[in-house]
């Protein structure tokens with residue numbers, strides 16, 4: 001056992017020195033390899049961070065949202081429905097919500113307007129998300145003016161700017177009072193955008209939802225868990241699509257690796273011939289080459305992953321932010337919480353190191369079976 | 378559903394490994410048919426050199442499969458958030474009829490690959506390669522297993538429908554249910570404890586006997602394999618309860634969760650490795666009858682039996698630790 | 713140390729193909745321990761081919777080679793290598809040192825697969841370098857060596873695993889007369905230490921040297937005289 005490790009040490013020693021001796025050739029391989037790892041790892045870390053972020057948001061959102069449907073479309077829901085629901089076992093709290101979207105032609109972006117429940121705002125007062133403050137260049141105390149649908153101009157004083165750890169959601173948010181909201185959008189008293197219900201025991205969710213559809217046939221309950229599940233599969237699906245798009249790159253890399261491994265220089269060929277002649281066995285050469293691949297793979301993997309980590313978590317994934325996130329103008333300064341996931345690392349390993357290793361098996365074997373008497377000729 | 382990167386990785390590995398193993402099997406067939414150890418011809422030399430390729434391919438493939446087995450379970454764990462009713466891997470495996478067979482086939486490939494490599498390792502050190510036909514014959518048998526794993530796994534993943542409401546450990550591993558899982562969960566914890574102790578002692582005795590006398594490797598392998606199943610049953614019927622500190626939660630997968638300090642991995646990894654070494658020792662032992670293999674197999678099986686014993690000991694220690702540090706007390710209820 | 717016996721050894725290249733070529737036509741030869749033997753003959757007579765079969769670098773197409781009664785010729789390559797690295801040390805016509813490595817590393821290289829204790833191995837290598845006057849060059853890369861130094865490095869490398877038999881294929885082909893003589897003197901040192909030496913050469917400096925006990929002449933894959 002001890003001699004086994006000692007032998008591997010000798011082989012690794014030799015491999016390291018031979019890699020350094022041919023650093024020119026190997027640097028090219030290392031660069032391409034690192035780039036592949038970097039690209040895939042960036043995608044994975046980024047989508048994963050997005051999903052986490054979404055999870056954070058959803059964690060605070062209500063368990064059930066009740067929407068009224070008219071002709072298959074989402075419509076305003078009368079506050080009276082709250083009484084119609086009456087007492088349902090398991091529902092701890094229920095109330096109506098007011099929210100909507102507003103398109104600001106000045107910066108060509110959509111805002112989310114919302115009436116907060118935990119904050120009371122007076123006439124002409126708003127609180128804006130950091131993204132809006134940034135793009136419109138406003139600070140606390142400044143005035144923002146919007147034109148409502150019926151062409152009236154509303155001026156609001158910015159009372160506060162939302163500082164949230166999940167900027168992804170609050171970035172485009174505007175909070176205002178109920179009266180202002182109704183006035184601005186022309187929503188009559190007694191109607192809400194939707195109703196929300198809080199439920200403590202997740203096991204009762206489905207039964208509650210069923211009861212709701214029975215009591216209020218023109219409504220649709222949306223379960224938070226369901227959204228979460230959809231998010232989960234959408235994000236892994238998105239990642240998958242990107243990976244399929246990158247399959248070409250991976251394939252090219254595999255061919256490149258195969259080519260590098262089989263295109264031994266005359267000098268390398270001679271070196272292996274010498275090793276075999278002076279007493280290295282075919283299996284020793286294969287092992288030595290295995291370590292070579294291992295060292296290259298580990299270096300490229302760690303380097304690529306580290307770069308991707310820095311890229312996503314410290315450089316706000318600058319390279320493809322707008323591609324994957326979906327809205328451009330107001331985009332938040334996305335600073336996700338750094339996070340490494342074992343499943344991700346293993347998956348990434350199978351998309352990079354595994355293909356590389358497989359591609360080099362046959363070239364390595366070919367090199368290793370060099371006749372030991374070649375150097376005599 | 379097939380589009381998740383981890384699923385794609387798993388399919389990629391299985392497909393690649395199947396291809397590699399089929400290739401190795403084809404080489405193996407060639408080698409077996411034309412093998413003539415006494416010939417000094419160039420063709421014989423080429424065949425001998427092929428054996429290196431076959432060994433390398435199998436070793437790499439097997440390592441990949443081993444990592445893939447872990448990834449498969451880990452992935453199932455993580456996907457449980459995407460299915461209604463799934464709380465852990467059990468629910469995800471339950472989604473369609475191919476889930477459990479995929480897991481079993483992966484386990485079978487793991488053990489077959491491990492045993493084959495041990496056989497190959499011994500044979501490669503005997504100057505006349507006495508087992509060449511046997512080991513390559515065996516490889517031809519393993520190849521379909523690997524391909525079956527690929528097919529079943531693809532069927533499993535492609536039939537993963539997020540709309541299916543699956544049933545999880547709560548309903549599968551419960552004494553009130555039906556089927557093997559229920560039977561296993563229904564085993565009295567006391568019975569499981571005695572069986573576990575009995576099997577541990579018998580493994581220790583046969584292993585010790587082998588190390589002292591150099592005989593009984595097959596018996597050891599058999600008992601070690603039985604011990605494997607006993608251990609699995611004990612995990613479901615008893616150890617899990619202590620880990621969860623809940624007298625009715627029997628799931629063999631939830632113990633893999635971070636909330637339980639990943640203790641499942643510390644239980645399963647030594648257990649699986651021990652069984653693989655035990656099996657290896659048992660499979661190679663009969664071939665000690667070949668003169669050129671006698672010394673090699675003697676040394677190898679000692680090493681494997683020792684490793685199997687140590688790993689089994691690890692399993693028992695971890696299991697003991699889990700039970701010992703648990704705040705679940707079932708003293709009056711069970712014994 | 714044991715006797716090497718060749719019986720009806722034949723070597724055919726590219727067997728069964730149109731360019732089939734019989735390089736050794738069936739040779740019987742016995743090489744006694746502690747003798748210094750030289751295989752002499754014109755270029756293309758099969759010296760190298762025969763030497764590589766004796767040294768377990770290649771296998772005869774037919775015939776038997778035994779060493780101390782153990783069959784070598786029927787062994788798979790793997791086991792030939794095992795015997796080779798314990799029994800033989802090799803010096804090649806071109807020195808075949810690995811460029812970019814130091815003298816010391818080159819000398820230690822044949823021992824790597826045997827995984828000896830590193831300190832002991834280094835000690836042994838330095839001792840050999842000392843014996844052949846190369847200690848001062850130990851950390852020098854081999855491409856900076858002169859012909860004679862490279863040759864001596866090759867000798868050290870051949871001796872690192874303490875082989876019983878030293879095999880050298882036209883060792884003086886790249887050396888001038890003076891260096892050739894020096895080389896034969898070094899061989900004398902090794903012979904005095906009890907090493908069996910087998911060389912090939914058509915250089916009179918070699919086969920007429922007093923170190924040589926026996927000259928075996930070859931022509932067209934056959935022995936001319938014993």
Ligand SMILES: Nc1ncnc2c1ncn2[C@@H]1O[C@H](COP(=O)(O)OP(=O)(O)O)[C@@H](O)[C@H]1O
Nearest residue numbers: 377725733735754755756757758759760761762
């Ligand atoms: N690998 C080979 N393939 C084909 N022919 C070879 C090979 N090696 C040597 N030969 C032939 O065998 C003959 C003997 O070669 P060799 O042993 O190198 O002679 P020497 O060392 O006496 O000069 C030569 O005619 C050479 O062309």
Ligand SMILES: [Mg+2]
Nearest residue numbers: 759760881882
């Ligand atoms: Mg020659």
